[in-house]
Amino acid sequence: MTAQAALAAVSIATLLPSPPPAGQHAAPLPACWRGTVLTFVAHTDDDLLFMNPDQYNAIRQGQCMRVVYLTAGDRGEGQPYLQARERGIMAAYARMARVANRWRNDGWSVGGHTIVRHTLLAAPRVQLLMLRIPDPWLGPGWGSLTPLSRLESVSRTNVQSYAPYRETYTRSSLVAWLSSVIQAVQPSTIRLMDASIATAYTQLCWHCPGHDHPDHIAGAKLVREAMRQTPGPYLAQAYLGYPSQERPANLTAIERAFKTATFLRYMVDDPHYCPPQTPCSRPKGPETAWVWRQYRIGPDGQPLTPVQQARQ
Known part of the structure; x- marks a missing residue:
């Protein structure tokens, strides 16, 4: 067995949990005495x-970690690629927590919607929350x-998530749901992407300085609005x-x-990064900068x- 195959063979539970019984409420979140980081990407x-x-x-400092993934990231390829990416991110977080890559997978009901929840068995303070909103380009590529x-920019738009919880969201209902998550989790820190990029989504381009992915910007705008509603x-x-690739490298060698x-562990399960039967030993492309x-x-x-910097 190759090293790549060995990594991919790490045991995890099924990614398609059964829906909860009717009337079931969200299980209480574990106590988080050292604070909770609520991340939206x-x-x-x-x-x-x-x-x-x-x-x-x-995670190393003992804080609880809740990560909300707004899209399935499936590129229009459907559930097989969605599931591969979820396997990869679960393995990466198990590595960061330094525990076995074994997870409990169920549904979490909050704010009138149910989503997929992955809880790390040996470190249940780590939970990954999946909306699974489909994520194809709706045109020929960048600029689409x-x-x-x-959903964020066109009125009267709605989207429906992938199974097993086929929830329908409008802009206002998604913002309300995000607000409900903030209320339920009671975070000490909220992390989000950069919502300040003013370039219209249809004018974004891949290699233009200062440009980003439309999903990054739209997701951050929706989260920022939810935060304003939930101080x-x-x-x-x-x-x-x-745009971080346009700035100097600022991390230490360690x-x-x-x-x-950690990113390589994710890559093993993502066939776009690591196609079957090909070497997968280092990031390629812009990931080498990121x-x-x-x-x-x-x-x-x-x-x-300065006050915010001091709280890092």
């Missing part, structure tokens, strides 16, 4: 590429809308996405090595204040 690698090593450091960016004593912390190894960088900003795109 669009895709099941955004947190690894743009929010690490902060994610790892919070995605379901999430269309609290939490620290709001945003992160640069693609941080780069750990972040790269794993050497992490840039925090305020939720409105401004640099963090």
